[in-house]
Amino acid sequence: MTDLTRRHALGVGGALGLVAFTGLTTASALARRPPRTGAHLAGQAPLPPPYQVPLPIPRTLKPLATTGGVDRYEITQRETTAEILPGVRTPLWTYDGTFPGPTIEARRGRPVIVRHRNELPVPTVVHLHGGRTPASSDGYPTDLVLPRDWHEPARMNGMHMDGMSGMRDPRAVESRLTRDYTFPMDQRPTMLWYHDHRMDFTAPAIWRGLAGLHIIRDDAEDSLGLPAGPREIPLAITDRAFSADGTLRYPSLDPTLRTKPGVKEEYLAGVLGDVILVNGAPWPVHEVDAARHRLRVLNASNARHYELEAVTDDGRRLDLVQIGADQGLLTTPVTHRTIPIAPAERYDVVIDFKDVKPGTKVRIINRLGSGRTRDVMAFRVTRRTKDDTRIPRTLSNDLPTWRRGEATRVRDFSFRAGRMNGGHGWLIGGKPFDPSRTDVTVRLGDVELWRLVADVHHPVHLHLVGFRVLSRGGRAPRPQDAGLKDTISLRPGETAEIITRFDAYRGRYLFHCHNAEHEDMGMMANLEVH
Amino acid sequence: MATTTDVEHRTSPVWWTLRTIVGLHVVAIFGQPVFAGVLLSGDFDGLRMHATGANVTTSLGYVQLIVAIVVWVRLRRVGPFAATLALVAAETVQYFAGQAGALWLHLPLGVATIAALVVQFVAVWRQEPTHD
Numbered sequence: 001m002t003d004l005t006r007r008h009a010l011g012v013g014g015a016l017g018l019v020a021f022t023g024l025t026t027a028s029a030l031a032r033r034p035p036r037t038g039a040h041l042a043g044q045a046p047l048p049p050p051y052q053v054p055l056p057i058p059r060t061l062k063p064l065a066t067t068g069g070v071d072r073y074e075i076t077q078r079e080t081t082a083e084i085l086p087g088v089r090t091p092l093w094t095y096d097g098t099f100p101g102p103t104i105e106a107r108r109g110r111p112v113i114v115r116h117r118n119e120l121p122v123p124t125v126v127h128l129h130g131g132r133t134p135a136s137s138d139g140y141p142t143d144l145v146l147p148r149d150w151h152e153p154a155r156m157n158g159m160h161m162d163g164m165s166g167m168r169d170p171r172a173v174e175s176r177l178t179r180d181y182t183f184p185m186d187q188r189p190t191m192l193w194y195h196d197h198r199m200d201f202t203a204p205a206i207w208r209g210l211a212g213l214h215i216i217r218d219d220a221e222d223s224l225g226l227p228a229g230p231r232e233i234p235l236a237i238t239d240r241a242f243s244a245d246g247t248l249r250y251p252s253l254d255p256t257l258r259t260k261p262g263v264k265e266e267y268l269a270g271v272l273g274d275v276i277l278v279n280g281a282p283w284p285v286h287e288v289d290a291a292r293h294r295l296r297v298l299n300a301s302n303a304r305h306y307e308l309e310a311v312t313d314d315g316r317r318l319d320l321v322q323i324g325a326d327q328g329l330l331t332t333p334v335t336h337r338t339i340p341i342a343p344a345e346r347y348d349v350v351i352d353f354k355d356v357k358p359g360t361k362v363r364i365i366n367r368l369g370s371g372r373t374r375d376v377m378a379f380r381v382t383r384r385t386k387d388d389t390r391i392p393r394t395l396s397n398d399l400p401t402w403r404r405g406e407a408t409r410v411r412d413f414s415f416r417a418g419r420m421n422g423g424h425g426w427l428i429g430g431k432p433f434d435p436s437r438t439d440v441t442v443r444l445g446d447v448e449l450w451r452l453v454a455d456v457h458h459p460v461h462l463h464l465v466g467f468r469v470l471s472r473g474g475r476a477p478r479p480q481d482a483g484l485k486d487t488i489s490l491r492p493g494e495t496a497e498i499i500t501r502f503d504a505y506r507g508r509y510l511f512h513c514h515n516a517e518h519e520d521m522g523m524m525a526n527l528e529v530h
Numbered sequence: 531m532a533t534t535t536d537v538e539h540r541t542s543p544v545w546w547t548l549r550t551i552v553g554l555h556v557v558a559i560f561g562q563p564v565f566a567g568v569l570l571s572g573d574f575d576g577l578r579m580h581a582t583g584a585n586v587t588t589s590l591g592y593v594q595l596i597v598a599i600v601v602w603v604r605l606r607r608v609g610p611f612a613a614t615l616a617l618v619a620a621e622t623v624q625y626f627a628g629q630a631g632a633l634w635l636h637l638p639l640g641v642a643t644i645a646a647l648v649v650q651f652v653a654v655w656r657q658e659p660t661h662d
Contacts, residue, residue: 009609012649017616020642024635031634414572429572451574473631474577492633493570495577 034368035492037457037515038270038303041249045085045242047275050283051361051378053086058213058234058279061102070111073104077210078119085275085282088246092209093120099280100236100300101194101212108218112183118145122257124205126179127197128214129344129461130326130486132187135507137180138463141199141524142172142435145179153259169435171508186504188328188398188466188484189218191234191296191346199435200261203271203302203516204252207240211300220396221329227294227350227389233286234296237341237376239273239304249273263517268424269456270303270517276366278377285361285378291387292352293379294323299341302516305457305489307367308376309338310351313360321391324348325483327466329396334482338367342459342489344514347480350391356381399484402468402499407449411440415490415513415523416455425522426513432522433512439525440511442502449499454490458518461487463509464529467500487514502529541658544597544604549654551594556651558587559644580628588625591618605659613650617643 063071075096081089082099095101106112118124123146127139136143192214196205213234226232241249251267254260263271278284299306310318322334326346339347356362364376413429420432429439442448449470452460466484469477473494481488488496512524561583569576595618598611620643627636 006609009653012653013613016642016646016649020639020646023638023642027634027638033632033634035631035633412572412574414570416570416572453569453572453574453577455570473629474581491631494631495569495574497574 034307035457036272036305036368037492038272038517039267040272040274041241041251041267043241043249043274044244045088045246047372048086048282050372050375051285051363051380053281053284055233055235055284055286055377056279056281058098058100058103058236061096061104070113071106072113072115074115074117075101076117076119077124079121082280084240084277084280085242085246088242088244090242090246090248092248093205094209095194095212099209099211101210103213103215103234104194106183106185106214106216108189108216109184109186112185114181114183115178116145116181117178118147121147122201122205123147123150123174123198124210125197125199126181126194127463128181128183128192128194130190130192130346130466131183131214132464132504133181133183134505135509135529136173137182138507138509139181139197140172140435140508140510141197141202142169142174144172144174144198146174146176148177150176172435185216187216188396189216189221190324190326190328191215191298191348193236193298193300193344193346195300200520201257203263203520204250204257206300206516207250207271207302208248211236211238213298215296224392224395225388225390226323227292231289231291231389232294232296234298235278235377236280236298236300237306238277238280238300239302239373240275240277241271241273242275261520263520265424267517268521270515272304272373273301274372276369276373276376283372283375283377285380287382288353288379289383289385289387290353290356290358290381291385292350292354292389292391295347295349295351297339297341297347297349299343299345301343303343303518304373305340305342305368305459306376307338307340309365309367311363311365312356313362318351318353318356318362321350321352322347322480322482323350323391323395326486327484330483331396331399332393333391333395334479336480340478340480340489342457342487342514343516344459344461344487345485345489353379353381354387358383400466400468400501402447402501404449404470404499406447407499408446409442409448410451411448412451412453413525414453414455415458415460416453418522420522426518428512428523428525431525433524433526435526437526438508438528441528441530444506444529445501445503447499447501449497451495451497452488452490453495454492456492457515458490458523459487459514460490460511461514462500462511463527464504465500465502467498470497470499472496506530542605544601545654545657545659548594548597548601548610551590551597552647552651552654555587555590555594556647558583558590559647562587562640563644584625584628588618588621591621594618607659610650610654613646613653617646617650620646
């Protein structure tokens with residue numbers, strides 16, 4: 001009998017062990033390691049070898065006028081074509097004819113007014129990501145700039161059917177053809193970016209090219225002695241997929257982007273392209289002196305995350321010294337081996353090519369990529385040179401230090417998949433976005449602590465304010481979470497606590513997931529500052 | 531089950547201790563998916579509960595391992611020790627997989643660990659080893 005029991009026990013144990021082993025190996029084979037949120041969109045165009053195309057630097061936009069203490073600019077949003085992949089032309093939607101759009105250089109405290117003229121076939125909205133901007137110029141998704149001869153494509157009984165909510169937003173302020181956006185620039189110097197934020201159609205509009213950089217500087221930063229001029233390089237990283245004829249591929253349900261929002265079901269988690277573009281060029285190369293360089297990195301991709309590292313031809317990994325985050329300079333520099341960067345995040349890093357042999361390359365690699373998406377770009381070191389730049393131990397001393405005890409409210413938000421309008425969508429706190437519903441009301445000047453929980457990758461972005469990361473996954477934040485942020489990357493099953501003061505302006509703002517596909521499919525919420 | 535005489539029928543106190551600790555362990559481990567669900571539904575406090583639950587469950591695992599060693603020495607039964615050792619190993623991996631966010635491992639390993647513990651629970655309650 002004992003023998004039988006023992007055989008029994010061994011049998012049950014063995015069977016359970018076998019099932020567990022099979023389950024775990026299946027999980028290890030099927031699951032994405034590292035995890036990735038989004039679906040691959042394969043291109044059909046022949047792809048160029050890496051590190052052949054020179055890195056373009058977006059041109060700096062010249063102001064039309066600088067009188068009255070204000071810089072005035074004009075940007076025309078229009079269709080154009082560009083040779084992104086060699087030998088084929090790619091139709092794009094652009095700010096002023098280029099992708100990325102022209103860079104706006106602003107000074108702290110000196111207002112910028114940008115007149116946007118919409119010559120595209122659809123309505124647009126401009127949002128300055130990271131800007132401390134009055135609500136009327138913040139680019140609320142229904143504050144549309146309509147094309148000259150735009151007719152509402154589908155209106156039934158006064159209902160506006162292109163909104164997810166299926167109803168017209170009574171607070172929307174629409175304009176026709178042009179709109180002046182006023183940015184006070186009363187904020188810490190940093191690199192922002194402007195992009196389209198139209199209700200339901202943000203992701204395809206950014207994909208087609210509607211994104212540009214906006215840099216704020218001040219005297220204090222200028223006096224630090226950081227690498228500048230040609231040794232300060234903006235890097236806007238995006239992924240795209242191309243058809244054989246050069247046109248961009250994108251799984252829109254309505255390729256005209258006029259009426260029906262959304263992407264094909266399998267791309268609900270996000271669209272991942274197979275071509276990595278930096279400043280609009282595929283896997284570019286940039287010639288540099290063997291000296292310190294300041295890289296101002298933006299992930300302008302819709303859904304792709306990167307973990308960047310710099311590797312020399314002989315396999316050495318160069319330090320990436322972070323000097324700034326989304327919302328400007330850190331207090332002191334932080335040295336990293338790799339930089340994880342989620343959609344819409346920015347990192348301000350200094351890399352020193354001093355010990356790199358002239359004639360060799362330093363490749364920027366994406367550790368989260370596979371195959372061609374592992375490569376990002378390369379620097380070719382040309383010559384040894386004198387370097388009188390420095391990275392001061394103290395970069396800034398104006399970082400806000402909000403403490404837990406100061407928070408007047410604690411709020412919890414879940415970011416997860418769910419049902420909306422009878423289909424799949426993405427929800428915040430269990431609800432899909434509705435412009436006519438106020439989700440959160442905060443008092444101007446209040447400090448609040450927000451606790452965020454994610455099911456898959458969700459880069460969470462707050463309009464108007466910068467925040468500090470207090471904890472991640474119940475533990476201390478990562479070294480890369482330092483400084484003042486406006487977007488925090490939550491990984492699958494991850495939590496974070498952030499703290500901020502809602503100051504500057506009253507009005508209707510947003511917070512949302514910056515996976516652009518999630519954002520279009522419900523993952524936004526209204527933030528009323530009053 | 532072995533047929534027993536009246537004298538032999540009294541189950542060893544050590545075995546009762548094992549039964550108790552395995553029972554507590556089952557209760558503790560069943561809290562883990564519950565707290566994970568609370569967390570993923572957006573309640574931030576679910577994280578604290580899930581973390582506390584992980585500490586309690588893993589600690590119970592180590593206590594159970596000590597009891598299983600006593601069972602092995604006193605009752606000359608190595609089975610509970612071998613099973614508990616495997617469980618403790620799985621729970622330790624599980625703990626770090628959870629902290630590292632390796633959900634591909636954390637979820638199936640969690641399910642397998644619970645299943646194995648339930649099987650062990652049934653086994654220790656069905657068997658009635660007695661004093662030597």
